[in-house]
Amino acid sequence: MTDMSPLDDVTVVDLSSGVAGAYCTHLLAGAGAVVVRAEPPEGHPLRRRSASGIVSPDGEDGALFRFLAGSTQSVVADPERPADVALVLDVLARADAVVWDPDSRLAAVPALQPAALHERFPALDVLALTAFGLDGPWAGRAATEFTLQAWSGAIGWRGLPGRPPVSVGGRVGEWMAGTFAATGLLASRRRRASDHGGQILDTSIFEAVALSLTNMHPVTYFAEAGRPRDPAPMSLLPGIHATKDGWVGFMTGTGQQWLDFCVLVERFDWLDDETLIAQGERERRRDELTAHIDAWAAARTTAEILELAAALRVPAAPVGNGATISAIDHFADQEMLVEAPEGGVVQPATPYRLHGKASLPAPGRAPALGEHTAEWARRVADGPRPSAGPTSGPGGRLPFDDLRVVELTAFWAGPSAAQFLGMHGAEVIKVESPARPDGMRALSLRAVDEEQWWEYAPLFHATNTGKLGLGLRLDRPRGLELLVDLLDTSDVLIENFSPRVLDSWELSPELLHQTNPGLIFVRMPAFGLTGPWRDRTGFAQTMEQASGMAWVTGFPDGAPQVPSGVCDPLAGAHAAFALQVALAVRDRTGEGMLVEVPMVASALNVAAEQVIEYTAYGVLAQRQGNRSPSAAPQNLYRTADPDDGLGGPLVAISVETDDQWTALVDALGRPGWAQASELAGFAGRKAREDELDARLGAWCAQRSADEIVAALWTAGVPVARVAMPHEPDHTQFAHRGFFETVEHPVEGSTIVAGSPVRFTRDRYPVHRRRAPMLGEHNAYVVTELLGMTADEYDDLEANHVIGTGLRLDG
Template identity: 40%
Template sequence: MSHSNGSAAAAEEVPVRPASSAALRGVRVVEAGRGIAVSYAAKLLRDQGASVVKVDDDDPLRRWSAASPDEPLTGDGPLWSFLQLGKTIVTQTPAEADIVLTSAGWDGRAPVVVHVTPFGLDGPLAGRVANEFTLQAWCGLMSACGTKDSPPLPMGAGPGEWATGATAALAALAGRRAGGATVDVAALEVMAVCLNNYPTLYREFTGNVAALSRSGDWPSVVRCKDGWVGLCIFTAQQWADFAVMIDRPDLAEDERCTSMGARSRNRAFVEANVGPRLAGHTAAEIVELGGLFRVPVALIGNGEPLFDMEHPRERGVFLGNPAGFRQPRSPVLHHGRPGHDDHAGPAAATQRTTRPLEGVRVVDLTAFWAGPYATHLLAALGAEVVKVESPTRPDGMRFATVKSPAEPDWMEFGPTFHGTNPGKRSVTVDLATEDGRARFLRLVATADVVVENFTPRVMDGLGLGYDELRRVKPDLVMLRQPGFGLDGPWANHAAFAQTMEQTTGIAWLTGLPDGEPLVRSTIDPITGLHGAFAVLTALERRAATGQGELVEVPMLEVALNIAAEPIVTWSATGYRMDRQGARGPGAVPQGVYRCAGEEQWAALAVETDEQWQALARLTGWGADLATRAERRARHDEIDERLAAWFADRDRDATAELILNAGVPAAPVWDQMLQDELPQLVARHFYQPLEHPIAGTVRHPGIGMHSQQLDLTLRGPAPTLGQHTEEVLRDA
């Protein structure tokens, strides 16, 4: 951890204004709960024009700062000020609202009520205490996060809470569009999908039940001349381009390097051949080369240097907060036609239906993970999603398959492709030809929404930008999800989730204090969540004005919101948050402890003095460490004693014992066995679907449950071009 006498970011003159659109103007929201997830859900709605009333029931977040974790503030903390900007703070709960977001129950009246809890409203873990740290253990993330020499580690910046908040905001608009609903959002279920890359689908397709290695991908975050630089080399073509970029074309065809798995198995060889090539260059030089060679390369950010990076500065990504610091703007950017935002009031809720997007047609041009997850959510909410792929260059996730290209139908066994595309229809169209573009435009003319996630040059180069599409469908909503945004110096740089975690400081907070920053690739599905939310806001606006619009959701700006705490903490206080392994500022002790048996670990995070006293009664020692400051000062000693206490104990029984005492704890669940977690089994989280080639495929849910909404998936992922004839014959 590092300190500064102050922050230039806080002192610089910046416009003080909340980012807002009018999409939800007139919608009344009550935020009646505690924690980041509920507050972020309400913030997303507020940033789209809703009026939000926050009921402050002495929320501990208000007096919290990571810069002084053991000393409650006398004023509002920076994270609180970021989350509550533009809301009205009250002490008495309003009796009525259009939407209620709650983590503690609701007694008033509202057409839409979204309950946001750790485990959901039913099941064996319902009502149990949990936090981000223990939920990362429960969901399986920790089992594959870390290094080969480390215990399981958490992912920094707490992405699960922010993903849960985005899900709650999406659930609120889905319930509103359906004419009213009560929705149960479970953080565990959101994190099971968004913090893992479909491990149980991988197991089903391969029969491999072995736990995934914590060795991580390499090269990922690598030493260079002036510090660290981030790489994301995913495809064989990217590796070939990278090999040329570092002047080692001989590595392009070396079987020890040509796949992510091979590079992981041969890490020592790759390090010895790649490391020296990067060590003589600065991070800025390597990033510039990456842009030229279209290899995803990133500066390694944290709260400190982000404000000085060229691209976010030129795009105006950071806004001023009245409390005197800078913060990321909303990641949902509306490009509505001038003069059409000033409608008189909110759109009327759609007539009651169990499928909120029934009758909405979405043309899906997306590839890989972020875009397809956005359209997957739209399909789960009832939209008809038509997935458009090139017959020669289909969705790249079809190539991330567990089958050899020598096997028949090898492209139909990609776990991530299956996970993000159930219920869609696939058509093949070659947009590089005049006939293909004409067929595509006829399809757009029948659509309500078009979604794409290429770099900006792709659609514009094809002559299929929003203005061209609007000529055939004037009220069209178009969602664009570029990595870095539609403009700016990095606009056409290649980017994946790893790139965003590296740039924004999420990777900086993940890993051992003296080790390299680590990536986990969670920003893809979290960007997809924000994209689906953006589409629903644009459909609300269209219902009120009759106007379509272009909506932009850059991956970078989603990641900046997920990394909001280290960003606003640095800007407000000059305190830089750094990676601490399994420890963190909020809970003391916090750690992962080895239990009896091979690779058996338990996670523990003590947030309050009362919880510590409850744990002390179980262990028989430590009652004298009455305050968090005392425990932090002796954290090493506490870890040693807890390690000895856990060492010969059964993992699950010990976690249950601690939970029964009211202390947050969890087994570090093997992500490959996620579908055996009793809480997920009890809530029927997995839905089996019959695929014509892959057979029975069990798909995870989307983190929402509702008796009023039908959220079942309508079918398996499509085979390539499966529905071309039936869809295009009418287009």
């Protein structure tokens, strides 16, 4: 190891006030960046935040803040004092990037807003985190995570028959936005190696929610299928079931896994019922199936069930929560949860590992308020403001246009990591076996007896734009030799197979680095490369169950529910971040490395508040349905519109601040019941949530959704129509160009979601190339990149080492 931290040459000023900005800078500081948090005299809002309400008013910082602000610095500046604002500007003059959101008092200073900062410091990257983005018809509108989930369609499809749809707990969308922001910021920084100008990175939390919480690209699916993938609210079946001593979660993602599950729960008659292979049929027969599964699970302990499931290779996990996560054997063995620097509190470890000569810094403590103010005042006084340097270079360069990436991944998490690189210029070569291609192709709109059925897969199209396709049989020696030859000419390998797969091929980093020492080898196993769960099959839903995400999603009187899919884009974004950390090292040393990004580690970080709050305060977070520990009132309400057959239409209303409550009261016409003095404060409203829900429910029942949104949103109240995921209101999306049209030679036109981080200087479509057809670019890879002759190519094709379509035989 060396003393060099990967990002120790990067300085970032944090002017944000929420979870998204704090997690963005937490990731950057965790890789060694110098993060300076500029705070008003009262401090960052998260210093006083606690879901349990236990943070001391006498100055003790909240445990969540101490986690997110670890290893950072604090400079206090009063926005009312020009000298303090000047100090912040002097610090910014020495920075590479600033992270901004509109809710800090400092961020409201005109000189510290994105456009002004970009004009004053043209070499600075200005990352702006807002609810809807900096422009568009919804820019500046009131919103909370809850209403963003409603607008995007993330609530409408999730739930159980006979119950209202339910939001995802834990502010996952804000954590996701912070991850996308950090990943985008590193990409912009890498571009500056050739084009030195900074830019505004306009990041929309709404778009982050739409990309990650709406069940796998529903707009793309609808564009190609002409119907939604899930026509009604659904949850997994089997899903989460009570055991003798807790809860256990299952995920049967394939037909074989369902059959194995039938054996697990001793229902051999279900094996013979082919209709139950379809999740929709299982949903229709929910009462019948769950009656047996619940009784079977209740007769066994969680440990007994997990042992049986592992033997049958049925994906399963204990349902973790703040009290139990740290005792789960795999997390303890792999040190995925560690003691905080200040002691007494358990927090997630860094969500990735670098296996190379550069090391990540040990987690540091959070700074006291203003701890580094005097130090920075001396630093800026000791010397002149540094030159901004050149602000433009040759132009036309994309962040990764010097990289060749080989991708050995399937489904969503791995492909999304590689897709990010392709979006921003990398040549990405997706390797698929003609005998067993990416499993996303199996989710086809065509029957398996139709010609090229594997090319009619909307979810494959959505997650694989920007790539070339190589059809290569890696179960044959010659195929592995070709892969190694290709890796010798490449910069990055990304894979998300089970660890034993690459072990069987003997594709070790040591072997690959013998001939290509600069190769960065990114591995994305479900649970890690070592440990008790190393060889377990894992899906996003499994991670959501184990990490605690499911624990806080659902209603208090029911079972936990999985967010169902968020861990895939979450893991992909974390992998793209970790890869760029490794690239920063290689750009300085020329050396590649192995980067390990367990999917579950990303989930544990995003669910951090649960274990932190429990170990700090002894308070266990619970499911609250559509309510929130930080908002009151907050819920879904039926409107006067005609019945949609799904229990709606519904609107979402969420009041997080006293000012929003005052605005709601005014919009309602200041009724007498709303004038009670105790309702002016959060605690009073929280104590009377049932009454407030009844009052708002009666008011909404007399009005259409459009009338409710018009009345409340104009007044400054966070409100939304509850959309289904395939039909979000496209007004804001259209303005920002979030969805892009892509042409496919078989499927025709389709629509694909873009990136929540919009680069204002480098404006280019991120889907410049459609998803590849199976083996479409074999000739380019084999003859041009590998230099083989036409005869050698024909021989490989004749022996089925390469192929341009699905071939199940031989």
